Amino acid sequence: MEDYFYAHSKENEPHEKWQTVKKHLQNVSDIAELFGKDFSSGKLPKIAGLFHDLGKYSKEFQNRIINQGQKVDHATAGAQFVYEKYGKQIGKLMSYAIAGHHSGLPNGNENEISDLKNRLSKKICVYENNIDFSIEKYDFNEKDSPFEKLKDKDIDGFELSFFIRMIFSCVVDADFLDTEKFMDEEKFLQRQGYLSVYELKEKLDNYLKQFSEPVEKINIVRNKVLNDCLDAAENDSGLFSLTVPTGGGKTFSSLAFALKHAIRNNQKRIIYVIPYTSIIEQNAEEMRKIFGEHAVLEHHSNIENESNLNTTAENRRAKLATENWDAPIIVTTNVQFFESLFSYRTSRCRKLHNIANSVIIFDEAQMFPVDFLQPCLRTISSLSKCYNSTIVLCTATQPALTKKTLKSGLEDVTEIISDPGMLYEDLKRVNVTLLDKDVTTDLLVEQLSKHKKVLCIVSTKKLALEIYNKMSELDNVYHLSSLMCPEHRSEIIKQIKDDLKNKSIKTCRVISTQLIEAGVDIDFPVVYRAIAGVDSIAQAAGRCNREGKLKFGKVNVFFPENGTPPGFLRKGAETAEIVLGHHEDILSLDSVEEYFTRLYLDSKTDKFEIIKELKSGDSTLDFPFRKIAEQFQLIRNDTITIIIPFDSEGEKRVDALRDSFAETRDLLRSLQRYSVQIHPYNFSKIESGIEIIKDRYFVLNNMNNYSNETGLNVETETNYSIDDLIQ
Numbered sequence: 057m058e059d060y061f062y063a064h065s066k067e068n069e070p071h072e073k074w075q076t077v078k079k080h081l082q083n084v085s086d087i088a089e090l091f092g093k094d095f096s097s098g099k100l101p102k103i104a105g106l107f108h109d110l111g112k113y114s115k116e117f118q119n120r121i122i123n124q125g126q127k128v129d130h131a132t133a134g135a136q137f138v139y140e141k142y143g144k145q146i147g148k149l150m151s152y153a154i155a156g157h158h159s160g161l162p163n164g165n166e167n168e169i170s171d172l173k174n175r176l177s178k179k180i181c182v183y184e185n186n187i188d189f190s191i192e193k194y195d196f197n198e199k200d201s202p203f204e205k206l207k208d209k210d211i212d213g214f215e216l217s218f219f220i221r222m223i224f225s226c227v228v229d230a231d232f233l234d235t236e237k238f239m240d241e242e243k244f245l246q247r248q249g250y251l252s253v254y255e256l257k258e259k260l261d262n263y264l265k266q267f268s269e270p271v272e273k274i275n276i277v278r279n280k281v282l283n284d285c286l287d288a289a290e291n292d293s294g295l296f297s298l299t300v301p302t303g304g305g306k307t308f309s310s311l312a313f314a315l316k317h318a319i320r321n322n323q324k325r326i327i328y329v330i331p332y333t334s335i336i337e338q339n340a341e342e343m344r345k346i347f348g349e350h351a352v353l354e355h356h357s358n359i360e361n362e363s364n365l366n367t368t369a370e371n372r373r374a375k376l377a378t379e380n381w382d383a384p385i386i387v388t389t390n391v392q393f394f395e396s397l398f399s400y401r402t403s404r405c406r407k408l409h410n411i412a413n414s415v416i417i418f419d420e421a422q423m424f425p426v427d428f429l430q431p432c433l434r435t436i437s438s439l440s441k442c443y444n445s446t447i448v449l450c451t452a453t454q455p456a457l458t459k460k461t462l463k464s465g466l467e468d469v470t471e472i473i474s475d476p477g478m479l480y481e482d483l484k485r486v487n488v489t490l491l492d493k494d495v496t497t498d499l500l501v502e503q504l505s506k507h508k509k510v511l512c513i514v515s516t517k518k519l520a521l522e523i524y525n526k527m528s529e530l531d532n533v534y535h536l537s538s539l540m541c542p543e544h545r546s547e548i549i550k551q552i553k554d555d556l557k558n559k560s561i562k563t564c565r566v567i568s569t570q571l572i573e574a575g576v577d578i579d580f581p582v583v584y585r586a587i588a589g590v591d592s593i594a595q596a597a598g599r600c601n602r603e604g605k606l607k608f609g610k611v612n613v614f615f616p617e618n619g620t621p622p623g624f625l626r627k628g629a630e631t632a633e634i635v636l637g638h639h640e641d642i643l644s645l646d647s648v649e650e651y652f653t654r655l656y657l658d659s660k661t662d663k664f665e666i667i668k669e670l671k672s673g674d675s676t677l678d679f680p681f682r683k684i685a686e687q688f689q690l691i692r693n694d695t696i697t698i699i700i701p702f703d704s705e706g707e708k709r710v711d712a713l714r715d716s717f718a719e720t721r722d723l724l725r726s727l728q729r730y731s732v733q734i735h736p737y738n739f740s741k742i743e744s745g746i747e748i749i750k751d752r753y754f755v756l757n758n759m760n761n762y763s764n765e766t767g768l769n770v771e772t773e774t775n776y777s778i779d780d781l782i783q
Contacts, residue, residue: 061113061184062121064238071122075238077112084108087230092223094324094413095443101226103138104150108157108227110134114181131155132180139176148677149216151176153224157231161224161400164678173678213671217679218438221397225408229380232406250384251351253324257315263346264312274604277482278305281473285309288472289316293323295440295469297421298450299476299645301483302598307339307419310450313472314415317446327386327416329393331423335575339419340387353383355392381407390423391690397435398666398688400681412443421449421457422591422652425690426624430464430662433457437466448472453594454645456652464661477645485601486583486609488593488642493615500614501526504584508563509556511580513570513596515588515625519616521766524567528765532561536568540767541700543729549576556580572599579603582610587620589628590635590651594643613642631655664688695733698746699755700762706730714749738770 063080066073085105092101111117111130119125135155139147155175156162163171237244251259270276281304288296289312298313300306314326328343330336340354396404397411416439418424424432439445449457449469454476458465473479495503501523504510514520517537524535532555534548555564556579564580570588572578573595579602585593593613601609613636620629631654632642639647662668664687673679701707709726713719739746745758756762761769 061118063109063112064235065121066239077109080234080238081106081109083234084227084230087233088226091226091230091409094409095222097219097223097226100146100150100223101230103142104134104153104223104227105230107134107137107150108154108231110137111181111183113183116181128181129178130181131157131159132175132178133183135172136176136178136180145677148172149220149223152220152679152681153227156224156400157228157402160402161221161405161681163680163682164673165676166680166683213673213679214434214667215438215442216677217670217673217681218397218435219442220679221405221408221681222412222443225405228402229406229409232379232402247382249350250382251348253315253318253326253384256326256347256351256384257319259347260308260312260315264308274303274483277479278309281305281479282309282312284473285313286316288470289313290320291317291470293317293321293440293444293446295436295466296446296448296472297454297469298448298472299452299454299479300450300473301452301480301643302594303485303602303604304452304479304483306450306452307342310417310419310448311343313448314417314446318415321444321446323413323415323444323446325381325384325386325410325414327381327388327393327411327414329388329390329416329418331390331420332574333389336387336389338575343385343387347385351383352385352387353381354387355381379403379406381410390418390425394428394432394435395688395690398431398685400685411439412445415446415448417448417450419450421451422453422455424455424457426656426659426661427663428661428666428688428690429656429659431666431688433464433466434667452598453591453643453648455591456649456656461649461653462656480643480645484608484643485604485606486597486611486643488597488611488613490636490642491612491614495614495617497522497617498526500584500617504565504567505530507565507582509565509580510582510584511566511568511572511578511596511599512584513568513572513599514586514616515570515629516621517569519586519618520567520569524766527565527567530563530565532563532565534564534566535766536566536572537767538569538571539732539734539770541702541706541730541732543706544700544702544764544767545571546729549578553578570595577602579605580609581606582612584612584614586616587613587629587633588625589655590632590642590648592628593632594648597643627659628655631658695735696739696754698732698734698739698742698768699727699753700730700732700768701755701757701759702730702762710749710755713753713755719750732768734768734770741770742768 061077062071062074063077064075085102088105089099089102109130111128111133114128114130114133116125117128117130120128132155135151138150138154141147142150152161152172155172162175165171165173168174233244264282267275267279270279281300285298298306298310300309311326311328317323318326328339330339336354340352343352396407399405436447440447456462456465458469459467504512504523505527512523514523517539520535520537524533527533534552536545536548540548552564552566555561566572570592573592576599578599580600583596583600585596593611597611600611620626631651634654635647635651636642638650641647666684666688669684670679699710701710709723709730712723713727716723742756742761745756745761747755747757749755756768763769
């Protein structure tokens with residue numbers, strides 16, 4: 057009888073070639089079980105997979121698939137079945153995953169028709185109940201219960217909701233993959249053939265051999281960092297910190313730790329998490345040079361927004377990997393990583409089970425969003441304790457993220473560097489001076505003009521433009537801000553680097569917003585930084601005497617005449633000012649620790665009380681998944697993207713966009729290099745000079761609104777938006 061119930065059909069194919077419900081359920085059950093083996097899931101993914109499409113055994117669904125009848129809710133039946141059979145704890149955990157495997161995780165009990173409570177009592181289409189599921193195979197005793205497996209790991213509502221997401225991820229990814237294999241096996245096969253962590257380690261070892269006998273002091277120090285990482289990799293999985301000042305080679309040393317550690321602990325992949333979209337592509341490209349084109353997947357907002365596009369065969373494989381992160385090395389952003397872990401959508405949750413049993417490196421861990429710090433730290437703790445993942449908090453300025461200084465901080469964090477204090481002294485290349493508060497903008501310009509080679513970093517586009525305009529008549533003065541498209545900025549940065557290297561060019565003065573602090577390899581003898589958080593001052597210092605050619609470079613911290621922008625930037629600046637009064641060296645480990653301790657103490661680190669909301673579901677298992685997903689948005693981005701045909705290549709790409717039948721992924725990615733984000737209130741000021749292509753792409757066609765020196769001509773916002781960097 058089961059052979060006459062179908063799960064999936066194929067156009068123009070006879071029914072005997074369709075996939076039966078029985079076959080699909082068994083396949084999904086087996087795949088979900090395999091995924092669940094990476095964490096303490098017991099038989100739950102297997103059982104949820106077996107019953108996820110139980111409603112397809114109804115006459116109504118069969119009419120839908122055979123005769124193109126009306127849509128049928130086929131998910132609720134399985135949710136009700138497991139709830140009745142396995143009870144209010146285990147059954148309810150699985151019912152979330154089953155009920156939401158198409159529409160996304162439902163809220164538990166929010167008095168809405170779509171929440172789980174109403175779904176479990178909903179009248180559904182009658183399904184055949186004499187199907188042989190061999191249900192006795194799916195009975196389990198108390199030892200198989202996640203409550204039993206997790207009871208010694210501080211299980212509460214947060215952990216249980218996290219566990220539900222993981223079961224959900226196993227089921228939805230298994231469902232997608234089995235359906236894809238049946239419907240388009242060629243597409244399914246494109247997912248295979250990745251290098252193993254053993255092969256990746258061999259490639260990295262070969263790359264690092266060129267640095268095995270260092271001569272210069274800086275390379276000797278970097279080699280010591282590498283050796284500390286390789287030694288620490290012998291530890292069991294857990295929580296680690298890697299405190300390495302700028303220039304210490306932490307990127308490749310952390311990868312060396314991750315690959316050796318993954319082999320030691322049978323972990324499957326490396327996930328490298330970066331706060332800035334502005335540098336993620338260059339990091340991924342550097343890794344590809346070592347590991348190969350297809351070993352590294354980059355996934356961030358720019359990639360995710362390129363859905364439903366025609367792609368080349370090579371890019372199609374990468375696009376498939378963004379769906380579930382089954383590549384061996386993932387390079388992603390804080391936003392993509394954490395928002396996925398708090399999402400309710402199937403598209404974003406498919407990847408979650410592949411985060412388990414991984415080594416996760418957080419570069420620039422001090423950039424965790426303060427408003428969501430507690431949920432982020434609980435997530436990190438859960439991944440380490442319950443999902444066999446190793447976490448590396450990798451930064452030049454280690455924030456106060458442990459229980460020692462933060463009540464909700466992490467416990468049992470092992471520092472990888474044997475002597476962070478000594479390493480800081482070995483890599484110290486600058487002295488930081490706090491200037492008097494009565495420095496006007498004109499006086500600042502006068503001081504900058506006295507230096508032949510100087511970098512000035514400010515926190516607003518408005519101030520950057522004002523200073524530049526006052527200095528623009530001098531030779532070799534450059535401006536950098538996010539109102540310049542990336543291609544334009546790259547051109548200017550190349551010119552700056554050439555000027556700095558060219559001994560015949562005596563002057564080079566740069567006025568920039570803080571975007572230059574994000575991974576731009578540039579070296580000035582003198583840097584001026586508008587007062588900001590200690591982490592920002594440290595990043596600015598990383599652009600000073602970077603190569604160590606001077607005994608010490610000079611970093612001058614000044615107070616802008618019109619103050620610091622309100623909000624988090626001002627709070628960071630005020631906290632830094634307090635710390636500056638307590639420490640002679642603002643960048644020392646002690647001062648950095650004090651800065652972050654004060655910053656977190658004076659901040660609301662769980663803005664929407666997400667942890668409290670989830671803990672309230674301890675006993676009832678009623679979790680507001682959708683509500684929390686709406687709240688957990690690290691960036692609320694209301695900007696509009698403007699494409700700038702900045703040069704002849706940009707014009708060609710805009711012409712291709714205008715003339716193409718369908719936009720390709722490659723074309724849209726290339727246009728990111730020619731894009732600027734502005735706020736809606738500034739868009740109205742240039743709207744008359746905008747061409748709209750295909751009803752959704754805004755292109756600047758009046759280039760009088762774009763300056764080759766300062767970028768897009770709009771009245772700049774008072775606040776410099778960190779949203780321009782972190783996406």
